[in-house]
């Protein structure tokens with residue numbers, strides 16, 4: 381079976397983790413500090429705070445930005461649920477914006493329609509590895525004095541107009557979950573150019589502790605371990621090569637999937653796509669449904685996934701309880717979308733087999 385995702389992790393990461401384990405210093409320490417420095421430099425920002433995962437990165441960042449009860453935060457309705465639930469975790473209200481049909485990312489026009497006097501921030505998600513329309517969103521934020529937060533959980537190393545994602549917003553939040561473009565098991569990071577903000581986040585992820593056993597804020601234990609950071613540092617060194625392989629695989633699919641009614645990902649002219657997912661759309665004109673294609677590929681030993689079968693505003697936790705757009709594009713795409721394996725260690729033969737299967741399925 382060709383799985384939908386496979387982390388590229390091996391002896392170098394094992395060596396790095398093993399060194400930390402044998403040192404006996406397992407908690408957050410020198411490795412975490414080095415990882416924060418290296419990752420923030422890589423993201424073209426001046427500071428990084430490591431966290432236990434991408435969800436805690438988003439939560440701590442919003443808390444540190446004083447997002448709370450009475451505030452509204454505009455999020456795309458087509459994303460992983462944590463983009464929205466972290467807003468709710470702060471006591472604020474997520475407000476749904478629709479997505480662009482071409483890039484699957486948050487639609488600035490839909491965002492504009494959702495702005496009220498309560499709006500405090502916009503979270504732009506760089507979905508599947510492609511930057512959202514950062515230029516339009518930063519303009520909206522400037523015009524309306526809003527905070528722009530980048531959810532970069534799926535877009536390590538992606539560039540918008542030549543600059544790294546995470547460096548445009550007030551902060552950028554990353555995830556290092558095993559299926560992501562780089563991993564440390566479970567982990568996350570907030571990067572920012574605002575040193576005051578990174579200080580507040582650093583306190584919040586460590587029990588609100590200002591000095592040892594002096595707790596000035598209601599904080600959490602959202603820390604990363606040194607074992608995880610050591611793995612992350614090796615992955616960061618390898619990220620350029622891993623990204624190159626994902627892009628090669630993605631370009632191969634885009635050139636070789638040729639079938640009426642199947643739409644391959646559109647890449648914005650001013651951005652790079654790092655293909656966290658390679659998501660095709662199976663439209664009516666394909667003559668088969670998305671689910672029939674997934675079933676056919678499964679029978680051929682090819683794993684696929686649906687990111688995401690239910691838009692955020694239709695999830696039981698939020699249905700009928702959130703305001704915003706009806707999000708017709710999100711609704712339609714959730715029925716058409718299908719992710720194909722695009723991970724770096726996919727072989728040329730496997731790529732070929734997958735394209736053939738998509739093209740021939742009846």
Ligand SMILES: Cc1ncc(COP(=O)(O)O)c(C=O)c1O
Nearest residue numbers: 433434435460462463533555557
């Ligand atoms: C867009 C997005 N935001 C946030 C998260 C949360 O990250 P984590 O799973 O590390 O908590 C994810 C992870 O899947 C994600 O894809």
